[in-house]
Amino acid sequence: HSFTPDQNDWGFTTFAPLKDLTEEHGLCVNDKVVIRVDVNVVPFDEYEEFDSRKETGFVGLKNQGATCYMNSLLQTLYNVNQFRKAVYKLPTSEDEKPSESMELALQSVFHMLQFTKGPVSTKDLTCSFGWDTMDAFQQHDVQELNRILCDRLEEKMKGTRVEGTINKLFEGHFTNYIECIHIDYTSVRREAFQDLQLVVKGCGNIYDSFDEYCQVEVLE
Template identity: 50%
Template sequence: SDPYYQHLSDQGDLDDDGTLATAAVGADPMDVVLGDEAASEAEPVAPIEGPTPPAPPLSVDMPPEILEQHFIQDREIEADVIMSYQWRITHWNELDRRVTSPEFECGGHTWRILLFPFGNNHPDCVSTYLELVKEKEASPDWHVCAQFCLFISNTEVPTQFHKNYAQHRFNNDESDWGFTKFIQLREATYAAYPDERPILENGAATITVLLRILKDPTGMLWHNFKGYDSKKETGYVGLNNQGATCYMNSLLQSLFFTNYLRRAVYQIPTEDDQPASSVTLALQRLFYNLQTSDVPVDTTELTRSFGWNTLDSFMQHDVQEFNRVLQDNLEGKMKGTVAEGAIDRLFLGKMTSF
């Protein structure tokens, strides 16, 4: 035999045509695939992936749904509508002290941007606000709850911007809201880095508002309660806080709306009692005032019947312990009257262990 082939045969088996078939040490000979057959059955090699390209920079020209994801806080509050509006400004140095954008519609309301190009009582700043244009025939208690973000950007480079976010309940008393110190003029007219351009360049800039109108099914969202008439709006009034009696007020209102208990309290005889020393009479009078008063009800008479002084009203107490003491007092006064057993029928239960 040929010495060359003999040498190769020492390293592996030869095919009929003299092709060398090799196998890994310890491999099953049946697993050996020869020549072109190996190439045809080999697994395709996955291409080598390069680094993930960076996300495009944020721009004020992006759709409002994209801007919302990055710049609107508390998005769990359901929105009626979201939109963005842009106002391109030129000849900045020739602007009046106070200028407004063209009006635009959003959520069935008319809006505009209010701009003080040289500051609103702050000459070193740009001041800008979002204004809801009042409707002539609107009711005095109208309101619109909105989240918004105001941007000022380079007109030619929309990725170069400054922004501020706010949320507000627009109403008859506060129809505009925004930022007196929105951006310093120096910051707007100078680029922060050599590869950037200033926001306010050659007297031009773009102001963008991203506006999200919110649903307010209760009518109470962000209410400041100035001039609020609880009796008119709900048919009920609340309790004044003496200092730290909010825990007590919440319990008393819960008991007041437990109609069966309220009727039982009214049935307790108190003809010979004095409210300064009778918890029951003081509570009866408080419940009556909650039913008939047009203004929030004071609780001082009730706390005096407890023997509390002013300092006690400014100290937090455990509401569960307070409830227990109050109900023990009422239960004692109910004995021998038509109201006897009312506390047990309402609040007594049995505990079962499993």
């Protein structure tokens, strides 16, 4: 049996044919029951009958070893329409190679996510980062990767028609207040940010996380 999205009975009807269950000796022989299961895993990209785009409207990214965090980030950025369009508009030359040009590699990944039928490789993109095979098997910090990726893209966008896109899409502002308890003094400072580190544990939703982030802190 092949387990696929179309097989909603999960193949249980073919686990044991009825004729094998009705033999004279039954299931137990010499007070023993032997159950043997052979499992052969077929990757989706090798399973010709499965069309991810047809079934879900999307295709995924191949995992190079421990790059699931990067894949999640790339798919998130890809689905920000204005970001994807800005990446497509980045100027590149015919002499550039995706494995050596981050913006060209990112354009290629986004294009394949948009138009191909099967899972997309990110090897050229990680090569453009300067990563080797071992780096792909090491878990990196997704927030740090996002910061590096956006900073590099922001630099590449300077002087082009998409200059300033990163700030327009992702920049926010918060105001930091410092108020003295025993004297009449208040400091107010407005700061820009492109990401926030929010507490998740113990918070029921994103609003609880923001409330936790904005809690008053008393400095001793």
